[in-house]
Amino acid sequence: MSKHAALPPSDISSEKNIYNKPLKTRNSSVELLRIISMFMILAYHFILHNGYSVKDMPLGWEKIFFQLIMGAGGKVGVVIFFSISAWFFLDQEQTTKTSLRRIWLMEKEVLFWSLCLACLYLIFDPSDLSKTLLIRSFAPLNMNVWWYATAYAIFLALLPSLTKGLKALGKSNHFALAITVLVIWGIRGFIPGMTECIASISSGLNAVLGFIYIFILIAAYKWYMRPFTTQQIWLMIVIGFSFFILYTAASAYLSLFGYNVGIYIAGDWKPPVIMIGFGLFLLFSRITIHSQIINRIAQAAFGVYLITDYGASENLLWKRWFNLEYFYQKPFAILQILGILLAIYIVCTLLDFVRQGLFAITISRHQGRWFNLLWAAVSARVGRYREHKELKDTQQI
Numbered sequence: 001m002s003k004h005a006a007l008p009p010s011d012i013s014s015e016k017n018i019y020n021k022p023l024k025t026r027n028s029s030v031e032l033l034r035i036i037s038m039f040m041i042l043a044y045h046f047i048l049h050n051g052y053s054v055k056d057m058p059l060g061w062e063k064i065f066f067q068l069i070m071g072a073g074g075k076v077g078v079v080i081f082f083s084i085s086a087w088f089f090l091d092q093e094q095t096t097k098t099s100l101r102r103i104w105l106m107e108k109e110v111l112f113w114s115l116c117l118a119c120l121y122l123i124f125d126p127s128d129l130s131k132t133l134l135i136r137s138f139a140p141l142n143m144n145v146w147w148y149a150t151a152y153a154i155f156l157a158l159l160p161s162l163t164k165g166l167k168a169l170g171k172s173n174h175f176a177l178a179i180t181v182l183v184i185w186g187i188r189g190f191i192p193g194m195t196e197c198i199a200s201i202s203s204g205l206n207a208v209l210g211f212i213y214i215f216i217l218i219a220a221y222k223w224y225m226r227p228f229t230t231q232q233i234w235l236m237i238v239i240g241f242s243f244f245i246l247y248t249a250a251s252a253y254l255s256l257f258g259y260n261v262g263i264y265i266a267g268d269w270k271p272p273v274i275m276i277g278f279g280l281f282l283l284f285s286r287i288t289i290h291s292q293i294i295n296r297i298a299q300a301a302f303g304v305y306l307i308t309d310y311g312a313s314e315n316l317l318w319k320r321w322f323n324l325e326y327f328y329q330k331p332f333a334i335l336q337i338l339g340i341l342l343a344i345y346i347v348c349t350l351l352d353f354v355r356q357g358l359f360a361i362t363i364s365r366h367q368g369r370w371f372n373l374l375w376a377a378v379s380a381r382v383g384r385y386r387e388h389k390e391l392k393d394t395q396q397i
Contacts, residue, residue: 044074079277151207240275303352
């Protein structure tokens with residue numbers, strides 16, 4: 001996935017998934033939201049990586065739809081998917097072992113798709129596969145083939161310390177921290193250029209800081225605040241969307257004078273994006289339905305991301321096969337594009353079903369077994385080192 005639209009990996013702990021519940025008992029309304037959000041992200045990638053720039057389009061309803069609905073939707077999708085993970089992480093005790101195990105399991109799926117895609121493009125479409133991408137595909141997490149996977153792995157590594165630190169702060173200090181990050185990333189986020197100045201060291205750092213920022217806010221809400229009523233949640237969503245409308249109008253007005261700045265407020269981690277994304281998550285989480293079909297489709301969402309946002313796939317899909325120039329100003333252009341995106345989603349889901357089947361009869365038959373063996377070996381070695389050091393210190397005394 002590109003900068004910045006993504007989702008939490010579906011296979012991070014697939015035997016019980018992120019909420020420590022088997023596939024059959026998961027809340028399918030949240031899984032349905034995961035699917036919807038992935039489709040929003042896919043639509044955003046169509047705009048972001050397309051060979052025809054949306055910003056260069058003349059002002060009109062199509063441009064507004066592409067930028068406001070498809071563009072901003074991808075940003076909202078990031079918040080929704082991360083909120084799903086963060087919410088249920090807060091229900092569990094986070095340890096270094098569990099976090100590293102999640103990274104270990106995620107790496108299997110990421111490495112599978114990076115190597116498979118590299119081989120496929122090398123054989124059938126070498127023109128879209130750069131030498132750099134080919135080399136990076138052998139170590140996708142370390143070499144940032146997919147920004148979200150790398151940033152999410154870093155967040156998982158920090159999660160145990162982050163959770164313990166937030167709990168140690170207590171209610172008052174946690175709220176103080178939440179207000180501070182809201183001022184830094186929230187209030188200042190309404191001013192063009194201000195947020196970028198805060199975290200412009202690299203896109204990867206910006207992504208990790210964004211995850212931590214949202215995690216702090218969600219933890220403050222879940223641990224210490226009275227749950228919002230349904231009316232309050234809808235009000236939060238409406239206010240967030242109102243800002244989108246306001247900034248869209250301002251963007252349209254500026255474009256009349258030659259300033260094609262896009263819809264600034266739809267950028268990464270902006271307050272309206274968080275308000276809408278987290279608000280939608282809260283609404284869907286209050287609805288309880290159970291559908292194994294929905295749960296199974298949602299489990300393939302991360303695969304859809306990995307397949308479509310691989311560097312070579314971006315060139316093939318959005319610059320060659322489905323360039324916006326082929327559809328723009330044609331009858332029912334938006335419906336055609338949405339239909340193509342739905343077809344891509346279905347095909348990629350089926351492909352990930354194949355991957356899940358292969359994993360089920362091979363490396364996932366004993367989920368996390370090799371990690372557990374490695375962890376036990378390292379723990380035993382560390383324990384012996386500590387005993388030796390304590391004995392040495394005692395002798396010196």
